[in-house]
Amino acid sequence: MYVSMRPRSPALAxxxxxxxxxxxxxAHARELSLPTGTAQLLVNLDADALHAYPIDGGVTQSAPGAALLGAHGRPSLIDPAEQRAIAWVAFRPGGAYPFFPAPASAVRDQLVPLDELWPGTDLRDRLASSPLAGSARLGGGGGLSGGERRAEAMLAVMERALLEAACRPLSPDPATGVAVRSLARGATVAETADRLGWTPRGLARRFVERVGLTPKRFARVRRLQRLLATDGDWASRAAACGYHDQAHMIHEFRELAGMLPTGYAPRSPGEANHVPV
Structure with missing residues (x-):
C-alpha cells in the first residue's frame, strides 16, 4: 500500500x-537513497529502529523508529526491511527550519532521533494508535480501503504534530525562496547572490542555516534531480541540464548518486531516488 498526499493544512503547504x-x-536487501537537498521526517511503524549505511566504509548511523533525516547532499544505503510500514514527511528545501530548534546545518547528512529534537513528543506511539475509522473527517470513505483510511488518519496526526512543534513563525522566508528557485533552475551562486543584492558569502551563511547544504552543493544536487527527471539518452540529458559534457555528468553522477548512469535503475518509475543494489 502506498499513500502520498500534500498537507491539508494551508499553514504547512x-x-x-x-x-x-x-x-x-x-525483494532486494539494500538500496541507494539518492540526495535531494531536502530534509525528511521518518517514522518506522514496523520496528523501532532506522539506519543509514555508508557507501564508503564509514560509520552506520542509527536512530530509534522516529527520526529526522537532515538535508542530504550525498547518497546512502538503506534497508528496505525498515520500509515495511513507514510514514514520512518530505519537506521543501529549507522547509524543516520552522519546526526544529537546531539550524539546518546541524543535522545535515545526519539521521537524528526525533526525541532529541522534540522531547516528549512520542510521535511513533501516536501514529501507531491512530484509529482505523474516521475517514469521513479526513475526506475518506469514497472507495478507500480500511488501510488507506488508517494511513490518512496517521498523516493527519503527523500534520498536528508539526503544527504543535513549530518553534519559529510559519512564514516563508522570501530570500530563501528566491535562492532555492534560482539555484534549482541552474543559476550560479554568484548570479543568485547578485539577484538578492548579497555577497556570495552572505548567501552561503543564510542558506546553510535554513536549508542545510551550501548553495553550491544544493545546486549540484538539484541539477542531478533535473537530470533524473529528463528524458532522452544520457548525452542529450547532460546537455539539457547544463553539464559541460558527458564526462562531467558521469563524474557528478558517480559522486552524488554513488553509481554510474548506466547502472541507474530505480525500484519504480515514481521513486527515482530509490535504487536497489
Whole structure:
C-alpha cells in the first residue's frame, strides 16, 4: 500500500512538499537513497529502529523508529526491511527550519532521533494508535480501503504534530525562496547572490542555516534531480541540464548518486531516488 498526499493544512503547504505512508515488502536487501537537498521526517511503524549505511566504509548511523533525516547532499544505503510500514514527511528545501530548534546545518547528512529534537513528543506511539475509522473527517470513505483510511488518519496526526512543534513563525522566508528557485533552475551562486543584492558569502551563511547544504552543493544536487527527471539518452540529458559534457555528468553522477548512469535503475518509475543494489 502506498499513500502520498500534500498537507491539508494551508499553514504547512509552504514548507511540506508531501506526506505519505508505505506498507509492503521488497525483494532486494539494500538500496541507494539518492540526495535531494531536502530534509525528511521518518517514522518506522514496523520496528523501532532506522539506519543509514555508508557507501564508503564509514560509520552506520542509527536512530530509534522516529527520526529526522537532515538535508542530504550525498547518497546512502538503506534497508528496505525498515520500509515495511513507514510514514514520512518530505519537506521543501529549507522547509524543516520552522519546526526544529537546531539550524539546518546541524543535522545535515545526519539521521537524528526525533526525541532529541522534540522531547516528549512520542510521535511513533501516536501514529501507531491512530484509529482505523474516521475517514469521513479526513475526506475518506469514497472507495478507500480500511488501510488507506488508517494511513490518512496517521498523516493527519503527523500534520498536528508539526503544527504543535513549530518553534519559529510559519512564514516563508522570501530570500530563501528566491535562492532555492534560482539555484534549482541552474543559476550560479554568484548570479543568485547578485539577484538578492548579497555577497556570495552572505548567501552561503543564510542558506546553510535554513536549508542545510551550501548553495553550491544544493545546486549540484538539484541539477542531478533535473537530470533524473529528463528524458532522452544520457548525452542529450547532460546537455539539457547544463553539464559541460558527458564526462562531467558521469563524474557528478558517480559522486552524488554513488553509481554510474548506466547502472541507474530505480525500484519504480515514481521513486527515482530509490535504487536497489
Amino acid at each position: 509552504p514548507f511540506v512538499s508531501s506526506m505519505g505512508y508505505l506498507e509492503g515488502r521488497f
